[in-house]
Amino acid sequence: MSKIKPVRNGTRKDTIIRKAAALFRKKGFVATSMREIADNIGVEASSLYNHIGSKSELLQSICFQVANAFNQQLEEVEQMETPTAKKLESLIRFHIRMMLDNFDEVYVANHEWKQLGEPFLSNFLAQRKQYESRLVELVTTGIRKKELKNIHPHVAVLSILSAVRGLEFWQRHKKEPERPELENNLVNYLLHGITR
Amino acid sequence: MSKIKPVRNGTRKDTIIRKAAALFRKKGFVATSMREIADNIGVEASSLYNHIGSKSELLQSICFQVANAFNQQLEEVEQMETPTAKKLESLIRFHIRMMLDNFDEVYVANHEWKQLGEPFLSNFLAQRKQYESRLVELVTTGIRKKELKNIHPHVAVLSILSAVRGLEFWQRHKKEPERPELENNLVNYLLHGITR
DNA sequence: TCACAAAACTAACACTTATTAGTTTTTTTA
DNA sequence: TAAAAAAACTAATAAGTGTTAGTTTTGTGA
Numbered sequence: 430m431s432k433i434k435p436v437r438n439g440t441r442k443d444t445i446i447r448k449a450a451a452l453f454r455k456k457g458f459v460a461t462s463m464r465e466i467a468d469n470i471g472v473e474a475s476s477l478y479n480h481i482g483s484k485s486e487l488l489q490s491i492c493f494q495v496a497n498a499f500n501q502q503l504e505e506v507e508q509m510e511t512p513t514a515k516k517l518e519s520l521i522r523f524h525i526r527m528m529l530d531n532f533d534e535v536y537v538a539n540h541e542w543k544q545l546g547e548p549f550l551s552n553f554l555a556q557r558k559q560y561e562s563r564l565v566e567l568v569t570t571g572i573r574k575k576e577l578k579n580i581h582p583h584v585a586v587l588s589i590l591s592a593v594r595g596l597e598f599w600q601r602h603k604k605e606p607e608r609p610e611l612e613n614n615l616v617n618y619l620l621h622g623i624t625r
Numbered sequence: 626m627s628k629i630k631p632v633r634n635g636t637r638k639d640t641i642i643r644k645a646a647a648l649f650r651k652k653g654f655v656a657t658s659m660r661e662i663a664d665n666i667g668v669e670a671s672s673l674y675n676h677i678g679s680k681s682e683l684l685q686s687i688c689f690q691v692a693n694a695f696n697q698q699l700e701e702v703e704q705m706e707t708p709t710a711k712k713l714e715s716l717i718r719f720h721i722r723m724m725l726d727n728f729d730e731v732y733v734a735n736h737e738w739k740q741l742g743e744p745f746l747s748n749f750l751a752q753r754k755q756y757e758s759r760l761v762e763l764v765t766t767g768i769r770k771k772e773l774k775n776i777h778p779h780v781a782v783l784s785i786l787s788a789v790r791g792l793e794f795w796q797r798h799k800k801e802p803e804r805p806e807l808e809n810n811l812v813n814y815l816l817h818g819i820t821r
Numbered sequence: 822t823c824a825c826a827a828a829a830c831t832a833a834c835a836c837t838t839a840t841t842a843g844t845t846t847t848t849t850t851a
Numbered sequence: 852t853a854a855a856a857a858a859a860c861t862a863a864t865a866a867g868t869g870t871t872a873g874t875t876t877t878g879t880g881a
Binding site for chain 1: 651652653655656736739740776777780781783784786787788789790791792794795807810811813814815
């Protein structure tokens with residue numbers, strides 16, 4: 430019937446991925462059918478295959494796009510010439526913004542990576558592991574330099590990552606603390622429990 | 626072929642639910658087929674229906690059994706005559722133990738509740754919301770009594786719940802801090818950032 | 822040992838799934 | 852405006868889904 434509207438500055442493929450991300454987030458990857466995605470765009474399911482290779486490819490795009498964003502930011506922060514606490518704060522704030530600005534995609538990457546097929550699954554998990562290790566390294570360095578409290582680095586890192594992930598629940602209580610205030614509250618709780 | 630072995634002090638239904646929980650955790654609810662569950666037990670898929678009503682019923686059992694456990698513990702803690710921080714610590718420790726001792730079930734309740742059909746979905750979400758509210762109430766009281774730092778209660782509660790949930794990642798680094806040490810580290814991080 | 826109940830089986834059902842082939846319509850390019 | 856490319860369509864396929872009916876096997880209590 431109608432045509433797929435390319436998203437601003439993007440291809441039709443991008444449009445499909447965005448809609449897919451929204452549905453994957455709401456219903457889960459496996460529970461979302463190609464027909465549903467197509468319906469939601471206003472097109473037949475088979476038409477999607479003029480733009481994408483497969484359903485799995487959609488999930489792959491979403492997961493690795495998110496992974497790349499986080500990796501790139503970590504790279505930049507590692508280069509910074511600031512105290513460890515400041516680096517940590519930058520990263521936490523980036524996580525918060527990613528969570529709020531790219532909710533569907535980040536949520537899907539966090540919850541649906543299990544449905545990736547090989548070799549993508551292994552690749553994704555390896556990247557995640559490496560990301561965590563680099564954060565642990567950061568905290569460890571901070572402790573050695575006496576810039577941070579002497580806390581178990583791995584516990585701290587996983588707590589921080591999890592707490593930020595918990596922002597997904599905030600979608601529900603939207604009116605609660607406004608965005609910048611929420612951001613500051615969370616950073617404050619996570620850091621000033623650890624910062625000396 | 627063979628028969629379903631009833632779990633110690635349990636019914637055959639319990640055995641099925643346990644195996645289902647393990648598979649739902651590994652592959653997700655929708656991606657797990659009744660035939661897979663049956664295979665894993667060593668029986669035909671149709672045989673399962675001598676013991677259970679439907680696939681959805683399996684998910685319901687898992688989710689509400691977990692919800693009940695948490696609600697019951699909260700009830701008990703609320704009755705305690707101890708400082709707020711102590712109550713909070715009890716709850717955190719209970720969450721940690723539930724996470725480690727009933728990993729599959731807690732994980733499934735946390736990740737697969739979306740797949741519950743109505744009216745179970747609404748019921749489950751309502752219980753979750755109420756649980757959170759009661760925790761917020763607890764923290765708020767603690768702040769009013771000057772037993773806790775003056776932090777945004779909702780941010781604190783969600784951070785705590787999320788951080789504890791993050792223990793699911795710990796399954797991977799099993800050798801890291803041993804259980805009691807891990808527990809103490811986490812409690813320490815979560816509370817001594819908030820305790821006065 | 823006989824009868825009854827519990828629990829397994831086989832076979833089939835009605836649907837839904839992702840994906841493909843082939844064709845037609847629409848848009849872009851020359 | 853004609854030719855080429857892009858993007859939609861219809862129709863079909865093969866595989867997998869949860870679940871049911873009917874039957875056979877297994878275990879139990881009289």
